[in-house]
Amino acid sequence: MKIGIIECGPVPAPLRERYDSYPAMFRAQLQPLLPAATFETIAVAALGDVAARDAYLLTGSRHGVYDDLPWIAPLKDFIRAAARLQRPMVGVCFGHQIIAEALGGRVEKAAAGWRVGLEQYTTSLNGDTQSVMMPAFHQDQIVVQPPDTEVVANTAACPFAALRYTAAPILSVQFHPEFSLPYLTDLITCLSQQAAAPGLPPQPALDDKGMRWIGDFLSGR
DSSP, X not given: OEEEEEEOSOOOGGGTTTSOOHHHHHHHHHTTTSTTOEEEEEETTOOOOGGGSSEEEEOOOSSOTTSOOTTHHHHHHHHHHHHHTTOOEEEETHHHHHHHHHTTOEEEEOTTOOEEEXXXXXXXXXXXXXXXXXXXXXXXXXXXOOSSEEEEEEOSSOTTSEEEESSSXXXXXXXXXXXXXXXXXXXXXXXXXXXXXXXXXXXXXXXOHHHHHHHHHHHTO
8 A cells, every 4th residue: 555645734843853754753653553555755735646646644734724825725626536536535633624624624713722732532433432632733623524424533622523534535633643742742832932722731651542543544444
């Protein structure tokens, strides 16, 4: 399986000397779960032929889906083309939001403001309802659920925190399973000059369930 990781935004400049890019974070954690897969980083402004890869993962971004940027509309077109071709797609944070926008949902700045830190989600991603802790870092979220989707994770403040699409093989999540605890902590420090509503305080270790859900989805399990 050839998986294209669409880099929708870079790691913030102050953190680039210490941390890998977002595609590298995903690759490092997904490769052990998908040993036969190959990964290609794709610049969001140079998407290429949607049929050239078997599956796609869309990363987070500091931008909003409503921003007036030249690559937003082509990315939505690419998502719709991938859905028509039944290419498996995973969206994370911004990726979650822009897939929803492309396929009939709507995204806005959240009334609750920034959510940063660890959040406790109610999820049925693995078939059983349970509560899990995941890293959150967002001020936008889905406010209108796209058609042909089921909610598989939520919080009181974020009712569409993870969606499984029923008309195409798509899974998207608002949280950040790729974040390590040190990266999450340093990212919060970068935001400290802005108004933020913190989530739960960082814990000694992060749960790897989110990345395992993505690995299982991409492998067809």
